[in-house]
Amino acid sequence: MIRRMNCLMRLHGIYPNALCQRHAPANNRNYANQTGTPDDERAAGGNQQNSKNRTGGGGSKSLPVVRNPFTAAQEKTKGSYLTMVEIFAGRDVHRRNHVEFIYAALKHMAEFGVENDLEVYKALINVMPKGKFIPTNLFQSEFMHYPKQQQCIIDLLEQMEDNGVMPDYEMEAMLLNVFGKKGHPLRKYWRMMYWMPKFKNLSPWPLPDHVPDDTLEIAKLAVKRMCTVDLRSQVSVYETKNVKDAVDDTWIVSGMSAEQSKLLREHSQKKALYIEGPFLIWIRNRRINYFTLRADPDLELLASLDEQERQIDQDDVTNIEVPFFGRPPPRRHNQLGKVRSVHQQEDGTIFAICATGTSTKDSLLSWIRLLEANGNAALGGIPVLFRFTSTVPAKAVEIEGASEVPVPSDSRSKQNVRKSKIVKFNLI
Amino acid sequence: MRSFSRPLLCLLQRRYNLPQNIRLKATKATTTSDIDQTSGQTPRTTHDNQKPGVMGPEEQQKLPAREPLAKNFFVGAVDKELLGFPEVITREDMTNLQSHLVPLKNYFDDEKVDPKALDSLKQLGLYGLNVPTDYEGKGYGWSASLMASEPEAAHTSISLGLQSHRVIVDLLRDVGTPAQQQRYFPLLVNGSLIATEAIFEYTPPEDEYFSTQAKYLSDSRSWVLNGEKAYVVCAPPSTPQQQLFLVLAQTQHPNVSGSMGRATTIFLVDSNEAGVKLGEQHQTFGCREATMRRVHFDNVQLTEESIVGQAHDGNRIAEHLVRSARLRSSLPAIALAKRLLNELAEYSVATTQCGVNVKDLEITRAHLSESMCSIYAMESMLYLTAGMLDEFKAQDVTLESAITKYYTLKQLYRIATKSLTVIGPKSLHTGQPGELGLQDAAQLYTQNESIDTLSMFVALTGLQYAGQLMNEGVRKSRNPLFHPGHIFGKFFATASLENPKTALQLSENVHPTLDPAAQCIEHSVARLQMAVEVMFTRHGSAVVERQTEMRRLADAASTIYAMFACVARASRSYCIGLSLADHEMLTASAVCLHGRDHVKALCTEIYNGHHLNNDNNLLRLSSQITKSKGYFAVHPLTFNF
Secondary structure, three states, rough: OHHHHHHHHHHHHHHHHHHHHHHHHOOOOHHOOOOOOOOHHHHOOOHHHHHHHHHHOOOOOOOOOOHHHHOOOOOOHHHHHHHHHHHHHEEEOOOOOOHHHHHHHHOOHHHOOOOOOOOHHHHHHHHHHOOOOOOOOOOHHHOOOHHHHHHHHHHHHHHHHHHHOOOHHHHHHHHHHHHOOOOOHHHHHHHHHHHHHHHHHOOOOOOOOOOOOOOOHHHHHHHHHHHHOOOOOEEEEEEEHHOOOOOOOOOOEEEEEEHHHHHHHHOOOOOOEEEEEEEEEEOOOEEEEEEEEEOOOHHHHHHHHHHHHHHOOOOOOOOOOOOOOOOOOOOOOHHOOOOOOOOOOOOOOEEEEEEEOOOHHHHHHHHHHHHHHOOOOHHHHHHHHEEEOOOOOOOOOOOOOOOOOOOOOOOOHHHHOOOOOOOOOEEE | HHHHHHHHHHHHHHHOOOOOHHHHHHHOOOOOOHHHHHHHOOOHHHHHHOOOOOOOOOOOOOEEOOOOOOHOOOOOOOOOOHHHHOOOOOOOOOHHHHHHHHHHHHHHOOOOOOOHHEEEEEEEEHHHHHOHHHOOOOOHHHHHHHHHHHHHHHHHHHHHHHHHHHHHHHHHHOOOOOHHHHHHHHHOOOOOEEEEEEEOOOOOOOOOOOOOOOEEEEEOEEEEEEEEEEEEEEOOOOOEEEEEEEEEEEEOOOOOHHHEEEEEEEEEEEEOOOOOEEEEEOOOOOOOOOOOEEEEEEEEEHHHHEEEOOOOHHHHHHHHHHHHHHHHHHHHHHHHHHHHHHHHHHHHHOOOOOOOHHHHOOHHHHHHHHHHHHHHHHHHHHHHHHHHHEEEEEOHHHHHHHHHHHHHHHHHEEEEEEEHHHHHHHHHHHOHHHHHHHHHHHHHOOOOOOHHHHHHHHHHHHHOOOOOOOOHHHHHHHHHOOOOOHHHHHOOOOOOOOOOOOOHHHHHHHHHHHHHHHHHHEEEEHHHHHHHHHHHHHOOOHHHHHHHHHHHHHHHHHHHHHHHHHHHHHHHHHHOOOOOHHHHHHHHHHHHHHHHHHHHHHHHHHHHHHOOOOHHHHOOOOOOHHOOOOOOOOOOOOOOO
C-alpha cells in the first residue's frame, strides 16, 4: 500500500517537472527537434503532457518540442516500427528519455498494427537500460526504486494484457535484468503469467489464431458460432448469382439443421414465415448483421407438450414400455414421439439464420430461394414476410407483393415474388 | 434328510411330467429319504404308464404355466421348484434322438463341409427338425431341436442360416393360421423352401419403425410392400433356391392418423413374387461363408394370407419371434465358445515355454477355468430356458431367452479374446482357428441386434414386470410425508445391501453340497430387488431414462439367471451321478461365488447413485465429446505461451 502511494505521489505530484526539465535540453535528439507540429504533440500520448509542460514551463520559444517519430513515419509497418526502436536504442549509451519514448511507442502501436505482437513489446522493454534500476538494499526495493520507469513498464504490461498478448519466459529474464527480482513489473508479470494462460482458452467458441479479415470468413465464423445450439447444424455458403433473377451478386452464409428442416416440413402452409433482422453479432472487433427465418410460436403445440409433461405421473411405474428390434429406447417424455426442440422457443420457432454480403432484401430473397432449392421444398408454399427492426439498405430493387401492390416498373421484382406473397414490412 | 430328498423328488416328478397337483402332494407327502433308495426302480415302473415317442408340442401334455422365473428375480422372488433341471425328453425319445444324431455328427465332423452344399443339409433333414410330424417333420420340441442342431453348430455359418429357418418354423407353428401351415410346412420341411428373417435395415429411419412400408389397398383387399432389408441370411447365390422372407414392415392403422397409428405387420414374402430382388452381398467380418445380403421389395403385391398374426399386430407377434430367435442364436455361439476353449486347452497342454508347461501357469489356469465357467453357464441357461418352454404351457420366457443371448454373446466375445492374451500374436495368423473364432464371435456379437439394445430390453422387461407389482410401495416411498408409517417401517428395516435378509430356503431344492451356492443366489436376488426398488424410488417413471443403471440391472439379472441355471444343472448331474459331476459342482460353485460378488458390486453402484458411481462424470464428459465431435483434448505437448 505504502509502496503504491509512494509511487503515485512521485509520479503525479512531486517530480514530474523536475524530471521533464532534466530532459529538456535534449534538443539535439532527433525526436526533439522543431519540426513537430501541435497535432503531432497531441497524438504523442505519454510524453505529450511532459513536452507541453516543457515548452510552457520554459516559456521560451527557442526551446525545442519533442518530436514524435511514430507520427512522422511514412510507412506504418512492423519493420519500420522496430527500426525506430532500434535507432533510439542505438542513439547513445544513456538512452535519455526512454520512458517518454516507450509511452509514445505504446500509444502508436495500433497504427502500425503491432499491438498484438509480443516481439515488439520485448523490443520496447529492451530499450530500458539493464542493471541500473535494480534495487540494492531493502529500502530501495520496498519504496519502488525508479518509480517512473517501473510504472512505464507496468503500463506496457497492462497494454499487453488488454490486448491479450501473453508474455513469455524471455520477457521474464529481460524484466529481471532491468528491475531485479523485487521489481514491481516482475510481480505484474507473474500475476499475468498465472491468470492469462488460464483465461486464454476459456472461450467456448474459440476463434482462429489470426482472425481472418475477409467479411465472408467472419460471417462464416459468426453463423457457425450461433449454430452451436444444435450439433446437427450445417453451415453452407451460397452464391446469389446462381439464383435466377437475383439483382445482387453476393454471398450468403446460411445455417440450418436437419431438425429445423423437419420443423419447416411440418409447418402449416397457412402460417407465414418472417425474415427478421438485422441483428448484430460481434466477432472480436468485427460486427456482422444477421437475419433469422422464423415463425410465430405454435402455442398450442407447446402447451400440449408442456401439458403432456405435467400429466405424466412420475410416481406411476406400471406403464413401462419395452421396445423391440433396436428401436431407440423409450423416453418418458416421448410417448407420442414428440419432443420440444431447441428451436421451438416461447417467442417463435427459428428455422434458419443467415448473413449476406449486402444485407439487402434482394439477397435475403435469394436466400429463401436457395433454401428452397436445397432440400426445403416446403418453403415454396409458405408465405414469407419481411419484418425488419431497422432500415435495411435498399440497394436492391424493392420487393412488393404482386397481388396487393400495383406491378412495379421493374419486371424483375415481379418475378422475384414467386408463388409466395412477399410483403414488405418496415416496422421501424 | 428333508433337504436331501427334495431335489431328487423334483427330478422324478419332472421326468414323468406329473401334473402339478400330484406334484405338490408328493412334495408334501414324501419327506423321507426312502425316495433316495427307490429312485432306481421308480423310473421303470412309472415309465410304463407314459406314452412313449410323443414329442410334438401339440400332443405333449404340458404342465400349466408357472410364474415367470427371471422376471420374478426383479421383485425378489424365486421359483424353487425350477431348481430341478428340466428333463423334457423321455428316455426312449432320447435314444431315438441320439441315433438320429449319429449321421449328422459324422457329416459335420468332416473338416471339409461345403457350406454351399444345401442338398446334403436337406438330405440330412435339418430343415424339418421342428416342423410338426403331421407335415412329415421330426416334430422335435425346443430342447430336442436344439440338441439336434448341435452337430451343425460346429460350422457357425451354416448354423446361422439353419437357425433362421427354424425360427420362422417356430413362429408359424405357434401363431400361424392352419392355412399358412398347410401352405408352407410341406415346403419348409424338406428345404425346398428356405425361410429367413428380413427384419433389420441398413439405415434405420429417423422417426419411423422401419423404412420398409406396406400399404393396404382396400379395393383389391391386398397389400403393397416397398422397401429394403439388409443383413438377410440368404441361400448361397450359386444354387437357385426358393426362399421365404419374414418381413417386418411398417403399416398405418386405417382409422388413426399420424404417429399414433403407426404399427408393424409381419409378412411372409416368397422370393418368387414379382418385385422381390436380391441385392448386394454384405462383406462381413466373420461368418464369411454365410451369405448375407440386401433384399429389395419393389411394389410387391401380397394377399392377406401372407400376414403372420394380424395386421398392425406385429409387436405382439414379435415377442414370439424374438424369443425363439434369441434362444436359437445362442446355440452356435455356445458351440463356438466350446471350440475356442478346446483349442486353448490343447495349446496350453502342448506348449512349453522356458521349461514350464503353459498349462501349469496360474494365469493360464485361471483363463481356462473362467472360460469353462462361462460356457457351463451358457449351456445350462439355454437348456433350462428351452426346458421350461417344453415343460410348461405358454411359459413366459421372454426375459430368459433374452438373458441367454445377452450372457452368451458377451461371454463368447470375452473367451474369443482370451486366446489373444494367452497365445499372443500367433493366434491372429490368417486362417488360424483363433482368428476365425474371433471373427465369428465378433460377427455373432453384432448379429441381429446390438448388445446395448439387448441389455436395455432385459432391464426394461424386468422393470416393467416389477413396476406393476411394486407400484404401491413405490408410490408410498416417493411421497413419504403422506405415508409416514411406510417410511418408518423402511427406516427400521435391518436388511442392508451388505447383509440382505432372505427366507427363500433355496438350498432345500438342491444337493446339500450346493448350499453355499444357493445362499449366493438368494442374496443376489435380494440385492437385485433392493436395487430395483431404490431405482424406482429415486426416479419414478423416469427410470427408463437411466440407462447406465439399467445396464447394471441387466448384468445383475443375467448373472443371477446364470447362477440359477448352473446350480440347477450341477445339482441334477451330481444327484444322478453323471461323469465328472463333482467338477460340475465345482463349476457351479465358482459361477455362484463370482456371480455373488459381481451382483453385489453392480447393486452397490446402483445404490450409491450417479454422484458416487462416476456416472455423473461420464455424462458430463460426453456432452463435450459430442460438442467437439470426438476427442477434445489437445496434444499433451502443446505450449500455451
